[in-house]
Amino acid sequence: MATNRTFTMIKPDAVANGHIGAILNDIIAAGFKIVAMKYIHLTDTSAGNFYAVHKERPFYGDLVSFMTSGPIVAAILEKENAVEDFRTLIGATDPAKAAEGTIRSKYAKSIDANAVHGSDSDENADIEGNFFFSQFERF
């Protein structure tokens, strides 16, 4: 099951800049099915827990405060080879280095405000999806 699912967030910058619809359109056009989705504003605690893996990194504080700066869209997506294909669709972490046509290249402004999150492994896709969604919220 894990091998064909990934987890994503449309980050506060992309939401504030009006890109929810365009990003969902790109995701669906690339062949991903939406399994679960919600529109929420993370608290300091929830964002801190979600990014606990980055706790020792220098950008952790900025990352948590950015991710709590406004609402986000969280979703579980399904497609063959979902994790890798979604990372390809969103492009490099730094939008200046993201390939043309990728979501970060089109909608992100900086390495901090980089429009979307994508899980980096099947194991993390499962963990991250479970962080946000119960079994009754997946279809």
Ligand code: RTP
């Ligand atoms: P994400 O988890 O959001 O999909 O991004 P990613 O895998 O491409 O990058 P990751 O290494 O997991 O970092 C998480 C987020 O932290 C910010 N970051 N800033 N200033 C920096 O060097 C730096 N490195 C990472 C980014 O906003 C990144 O999305």
Ligand code: MG
């Ligand atoms: Mg990451």
